[in-house]
Amino acid sequence: MLKGIGASEGIGIGKALKLLNKPIVYEDISPSDPTEEKKRFESAVKVFCDRNEERAKRMDQLGSDGEILRGHTAMLSDPYMLSQMNELIDNGACAEKAVETVCDTFISIFSATDDELTKQRAVDVRDIKKQLQKILLGIEDVDLSRLPPDTILVVEELTPSMTAEMDKKNVAGIVTEKGGKTSHSAIISRSLKIPAVLSVENALALIQSGKDVIVDGGSGEVYTDVDDALREQFLAARKRFAKKAEEEKKFRGKQTVTKDGVVKKLYANIGSHKELEAVLDGDAEGVGLFRTEFLFMDRNSMPTEEEQFEAYKAVAVGMRGKEVIIRTLDVGGDKNIPYMNLKKEENPFMGFRAIRYCLSNREMYKSQLRAILRASAYGNVSVMVPLVTRVEEIREVREIAEELKNELNVKNIPYKKDIKIGAMIETPAACLIADLLAKYSDFFSIGTNDLTGYIMAADRGNADVGYLYSALDPAVLRAIKHIVSSAVKRGISCGMCGEAAADPRLIPLLVSFGLEEFSVNPSSVLSVRRILSKLDRKTCDEISEKALSMENEKEVSAYLSSLS
Amino acid sequence: MITKTVTVINSQGFHMRPATVFAGEMGKFKSKITLESGGRNVDGKSLMNIIAACIKCGAEVKIICEGEDEKAALDKAVSMIESGLGEE
Numbered sequence: 001m002l003k004g005i006g007a008s009e010g011i012g013i014g015k016a017l018k019l020l021n022k023p024i025v026y027e028d029i030s031p032s033d034p035t036e037e038k039k040r041f042e043s044a045v046k047v048f049c050d051r052n053e054e055r056a057k058r059m060d061q062l063g064s065d066g067e068i069l070r071g072h073t074a075m076l077s078d079p080y081m082l083s084q085m086n087e088l089i090d091n092g093a094c095a096e097k098a099v100e101t102v103c104d105t106f107i108s109i110f111s112a113t114d115d116e117l118t119k120q121r122a123v124d125v126r127d128i129k130k131q132l133q134k135i136l137l138g139i140e141d142v143d144l145s146r147l148p149p150d151t152i153l154v155v156e157e158l159t160p161s162m163t164a165e166m167d168k169k170n171v172a173g174i175v176t177e178k179g180g181k182t183s184h185s186a187i188i189s190r191s192l193k194i195p196a197v198l199s200v201e202n203a204l205a206l207i208q209s210g211k212d213v214i215v216d217g218g219s220g221e222v223y224t225d226v227d228d229a230l231r232e233q234f235l236a237a238r239k240r241f242a243k244k245a246e247e248e249k250k251f252r253g254k255q256t257v258t259k260d261g262v263v264k265k266l267y268a269n270i271g272s273h274k275e276l277e278a279v280l281d282g283d284a285e286g287v288g289l290f291r292t293e294f295l296f297m298d299r300n301s302m303p304t305e306e307e308q309f310e311a312y313k314a315v316a317v318g319m320r321g322k323e324v325i326i327r328t329l330d331v332g333g334d335k336n337i338p339y340m341n342l343k344k345e346e347n348p349f350m351g352f353r354a355i356r357y358c359l360s361n362r363e364m365y366k367s368q369l370r371a372i373l374r375a376s377a378y379g380n381v382s383v384m385v386p387l388v389t390r391v392e393e394i395r396e397v398r399e400i401a402e403e404l405k406n407e408l409n410v411k412n413i414p415y416k417k418d419i420k421i422g423a424m425i426e427t428p429a430a431c432l433i434a435d436l437l438a439k440y441s442d443f444f445s446i447g448t449n450d451l452t453g454y455i456m457a458a459d460r461g462n463a464d465v466g467y468l469y470s471a472l473d474p475a476v477l478r479a480i481k482h483i484v485s486s487a488v489k490r491g492i493s494c495g496m497c498g499e500a501a502a503d504p505r506l507i508p509l510l511v512s513f514g515l516e517e518f519s520v521n522p523s524s525v526l527s528v529r530r531i532l533s534k535l536d537r538k539t540c541d542e543i544s545e546k547a548l549s550m551e552n553e554k555e556v557s558a559y560l561s562s563l564s
Numbered sequence: 565m566i567t568k569t570v571t572v573i574n575s576q577g578f579h580m581r582p583a584t585v586f587a588g589e590m591g592k593f594k595s596k597i598t599l600e601s602g603g604r605n606v607d608g609k610s611l612m613n614i615i616a617a618c619i620k621c622g623a624e625v626k627i628i629c630e631g632e633d634e635k636a637a638l639d640k641a642v643s644m645i646e647s648g649l650g651e652e
Contacts, residue, residue, distance in 0.1 A: 067581070074584040079591065080610035106612055115618040117579050310620070317575040 002200050002207075004175070006220030007186035009523055010195035010245075011238035012173020013231065014150030016213045018204055019142055021156065024133045030092040038086055041095040044135045045082070048128075049073045055165060069161065072128050081106075096136050103129035116274065123184055127159045147171065152213045154203055158185035168192055173215030175222055177203045187277065189217075197222050248526035252283050256518075256529045258511060260536035265517035266529055267323070269497055273311045276318040278522040283529075286323035288445065288519020289384070289497035290315060292368070293330060296337050302364060308371035316379030323380045325445065325495075325519075326372050327424065328365070328397075330354045330386040349453070354387035359396055369397075370404050376416035383421045384445055389429040394440045397421060424497075426450040431479045434486035444487045445519070448498025452476050471500040472560065473553040477509065481548070484513035495519055504531050505560035511535050512544035531564075565630040566638050574648035577620035582649035587611040589640060595631025597641065608641065 031037040052073045056066030075081070081102060088098035103125050110122040133139075144165040150172045155162070157178040174196040179185040189196035195217030200206075203222070207213060212226040214234050223230060256266040267288030268279045279287060295303045295311055315324050331337055332353025345351040358365040372383055385397050398421055408415050423430065423437050426447035430437060438444070448471050453459060455476050458468035470476070480496075487494035495517030500506050502520035507528065510518070520528055543563065550556045574582060590597045590608045597608030599617070601624065606617045608627070619625060625645065629638040644650075 071580050071584065074588070074611055078587065078611045078613075080607055081612050106616065109616045113616070113618050115620070117576070118615060118618050121580065121615055313621075314575075 002175075002197075002203065002222040002224065004197040004200035004203075004220050004222060005180055005186075006196075006216065006218050007179070007183075007198045008174075008189040008192075008194060008196040009218045009241070010173075010193065011234050011241055012152055012195040012213075012215035012217065013234055013238065014152045014172035014213065015148070016154050016175075016207050016209055016211050017142075017147065017151045018207065018209045019144075019153060019155045019162075020204065022139055024096075024130065024137065024139065026094065026096040026133070026137055028097050029094065031089075031094050034090050034092070037089050037095055040136070041085065041089060041098065044095065044132060045076060047135050048076060048132055052161075055161070059163075068124070072124055072131075072161075075124065076128055076132070096133050099129055099132050099136070103132075120184070123159070127161055130159075131161055152215055154207050154209075154213075156204065157183070158188055163188045163192070168194070173197075173213070173217070175200055175203050175207065175213070175215060177201070190278075190281065244527070248530055251526045251529040251533065254529065256285065256532055258532050258535050258537070260538070262511075262537065264511075264515075264532055265323075265493075265495070266525055266532075267325070267495070267497075267517060267519040268522040268525060269519050270315075270522070273314045273318075275522065276315055280318070282522030282525040284522055284525045286325075286380075287315060287319060288323075288325050288495055288517055290324055290326045291330065292327060293335055293337075296329060296331065296340075297335075299339075301339055302367075305367040305371045308368060309374050312372055312375035312381070313378050316375050316381050319379055321380050323382060325382045325384050325422070325497075326375075327384040327386055328355070328368055328372075329358055332357055349459075355385050355393050355397070356387065359393065362400075366400060366404060369401055370408075373401070373404055373408060373415040373419065374413060376419050377414035381416060381419060382443070383419065384424050385421065386424045386447070387426060387450075388423040388437065389427050391433065391436050391440060394421070394423050394437060398440065422492075425483050427454055428479070431455075431483050434483045435489070438486050438490035438492055441492060443493040443495065444483060445495040445497050445517070446480060446483055448476075448480070448496060448500035451479065451498070452500075455479050470553050470557070471498070471503065471506060472556045474548070474551065474556065477548060477556070480510070481513050481544075484510070484515050488514045493517060502528050504564040505557070507531050508535055508540040508543045508560075508563070509547060511537065512540035565628065566634050567626055567628045568638055568642055569624055569626045570642055570645045572619060572621055572623045572625060572645060572649075574651035575621050576651060577623065578614050578617065578649070580615070582651055583611055583614045585650050586641075586644055587614055589644060590637065593629075593631070593633050593637040593640070595629045595634045595637045597637055598628040598630075600626040600628060 052069045056069040059066035084102045085098040088101055106125045107122045110118050145167050147167040147170040149170050151170050152173040153171055154175045157176050171194050174189050174194055176185050176198045179198040185198055195215050197215050197217060197220050200222055207224055214223040214226055256264045265285055267286040268282055268284035269289040270279060270287055271291045272294045295308055312326060333349050336342055375381055385394055388394055420442035422443035423441040424447050425444050452469055452471045456468045458465045460466050460469035484494045493516045496515055497519040501518045502524040518528055547556050547559060587609055599606045599608045601619045604617055606613045627638060627641045
C-alpha cells in the first residue's frame with residue numbers, strides 16, 4: 001500500500017496508466033532564415049490558440065471550467081510576450097529556444113513573488129511552454145481523449161491541458177507524485193469528482209502500467225497488490241460512497257434544519273485561506289474554525305501584521321458576509337515553530353502553549369488581533385481564543401481588543417464594532433467554570449479533540465492508552481453537556497469544532513444538549529446536514545437520556561452505533 | 565501625456581481574470597499605457613507583466629497614458645479599475 005494525500009474523496013478501482021513525460025529535446029542552432037522561423041513560430045501559436053479554444057469549449061460542455069485554458073491563450077497572446085519571442089528569433093534563436101527563454105523568465109519572476117496567486121501562475125506558464133514546444137517539435141502525447149474504461153491515471157502532476165483533453169468518463173482515479181490539498185491537481189479532481197491521491201512518493205516508479213490499482217481518495221491510500229478479497233471490499237465501499245453522495249446531493253443549497261424545524265449553523269474548519277474554495281464547494285454556511293498556525297509555520301520569522309491581514313481579509317471577503325471565526329495562534333503542544341524559541345518541555349500539552357504563550361508575548365499577539373480587527377471591516381469576522389483555563393485570560397484578551405479598537409478609532413481605520421470574542425472550551429478547567437467563562441465570552445466553541453485527551457488524560461497516539469481516548473466516554477459526554485448547558489443558560493451560542501461534530505453517533509446528543517453550531521471538515525458538511533434533517537428534539541432527548549445513563553464507553557458506543 | 569492615480573478596489577486585485585480583461589481593453593488603444601504601482605512601471609497592455617507586478621486590492625495605481633487617444637485610454641482605464649475590474 002502506498003500513502004499520499006487524499007485530495008478528492010471516493011473509491012477508484014481500475015488499471016494503472018502511467019503518463020511519462022516525453023522529453024522535449026531540440027537542437028539549439030540558429031535557423032538560416034529568421035523570417036521563415038518566425039512564420040513557423042506564428043503558426044505554432046495559432047495551433048496552440050485554436051486547440052486551446054477547442055478544448056475550452058469541450059470543458060464548458062462537460063460543465064467544468066474552460067477559463068484556465070482561455071487564460072493560457074490570453075497569456076500567450078500578450079503582445080509583449082510575443083514581441084520578446086520574435087525579437088529573440090530575429091537575433092538568431094530558434095523558435096523552441098525563444099519560447100523557452102521568455103517563458104522561463106516569467107516562471108522565475110512569478111515564482112519569486114510572495115503572492116500565492118501569482119506563484120500559481122508559474123504552473124500555467126510552464127504548461128504553455130511545454131505545449132508550445134511540443135507543437136513546434138511535432139511531439140504527440142498519449143491520447144488522453146481516448147482512454148480504456150476504468151483507467152487510473154498515474155502522473156507527476158495534473159496540468160490544466162491534460163485535464164481538458166482527458167476522457168473523464170473513463171478515468172476511475174488519479175494518482176500524482178506532486179501537489180497538496182490546494183494544488184491545481186486537487187482542485188481539478190474535486191471539481192470532476194474523480195477520486196485522487198496526491199503526493200505519492202515515487203508513484204511513477206512503484207506503479208506499473210496495466211496493473212490493478214485501487215485509489216481511496218478519502219484516506220489517501222493507494223493499493224497496488226489487489227486480490228479478490230480487497231477488490232470485493234472496495235467495490236462495497238464504492239457502492240456505499242456513491243449512495244451516500246447521491247443522497248447528500250439533495251442537501252446542497254438547503255438550509256440546515258432539524259426535522260422539527262430548528263435551524264442550526266453548519267460551518268467548516270479550515271487551516272489556510274487557500275481552503276476557501278473547498279468551503280464554498282462543500283456548501284458550508286460559515287467558517288467555524290480558521291486555524292492561523294499556517295501563517296506562522298514553514299518560515300524563519302514572524303509574519304507581519306500586513307501579511308496576516310491579507311490572509312484574514314481574503315477569507316472574510318470570500319465568505320461574503322457569512323461568519324468567519326478566526327482562532328488566534330495555537331502554538332506549542334505538538335506545534336513547534338522554530339523562531340519562537342519555545343523551550344523543550346517535559347509535558348508540552350500541559351505547558352506553554354496557545355493563549356498562555358500569546359499573553360506573555362503581547363506585541364506579537366497584538367499584531368495578530370489588530371490584523372483580525374482590520375480584516376473584520378471586510379466581512380463577518382469573530383475571534384476565538386484557544387486553550388482558555390481561567391476567566392482572567394478571556395478578560396485580558398477583551399481588554400487588549402478594546403485598547404486596539406481605540407487605537408484604530410484614532411487612526412480612523414475601519415473594523416467591525418461589535419466583533420464577537422469567544423472562548424474555545426477544550427480543557428477540564430474551562431469546562432468546570434463554563435458558567436463563569438460564559439459571562440465574558442460572546443460564544444463558546446468546544447474543541448473535542450483536545451477536550452477528550454485532557455478529560456481522559458490519554459494520548460490517542462499512544463498505543464497503550466489510546467483505547468481511553470473516545471468522545472463517547474461518559475466523562476466526555478458529561479463535560480460536553482455541561483459546557484453546552486452553561487452556554488444555553490447564559491444565552492450565548494455554543495458550537496463544536498472538533499471531529500466529533502461530524503460523528504453521526506454523537507450528533508443526536510448534541511442536538512439534545514442544544515448545540516447551535518456544528519463546524520466540520522468542508523467535505524462533511526452535506527453529510528451532517530442530512531443527519532440533522534432526520535432528527536427531532538424529542539427523539540434526541542430520549543437517546544441522550546439513555547446514553548447518559550450508561551456506565552461505560554463500550555455500552556454507549558454500541559447503543560449509538562445501533563441507531564445510525 | 566496625462567495621468568491619474570486610482571485605488572484598486574476589487575478583492576482579487578490585478579489577478580488572472582481582471583488583468584486579462586484590463587490588458588485586452590488597453591490593447592485596443594494606440595497610446596502607450598503604463599501602470600505605476602509600488603515604485604514599478606508596468607506595460608498596461610501586457611497581461612504577463614501586470615500579473616508579475618502583484619497589484620493587490622487597496623493598492624494605489626498611477627495610470628500614465630501617452631499618444632493620440634490618451635484621453636479615451638485614461639478614461640477607460642480609470643473607469644475599469646474604479647468599477648472593480650469586472651469582478652462581482
